[in-house]
Amino acid sequence: MARRTSILTKREKEVFTLLLEDKITKEIASELFISEKTVRNHISNVIQKLGVKGRSQAIVELLRLEELSL
Structure with missing residues (x-):
């Protein structure tokens, strides 16, 4: 398959x-060695790809599509 x-x-x-681990933008940026702006850009890109209104809806949709798992 x-x-x-x-x-x-x-x-x-x-x-x-x-x-999903409840990290804030600043923590994500620090952990991934990228700027907070870059983190926000990634989040915006995903929201746009999915056609949803915000981080929470994006997470719900990504879980539904099995792109993420809990």
Whole structure:
């Protein structure tokens, strides 16, 4: 069975995995060695890809699509 291609980039997945762990933007930036602006850009990109209104809806949708798991 072929592996399904993720709609998330590796970095977007890292960012949202940390969001699931209840990390704030500053903590995510520090952990991934990127700027807070870059973290926000990744979050915005995913929200746009999914056509949702915010981080929470993005997380719910990513869980539903099995892009993330709890």
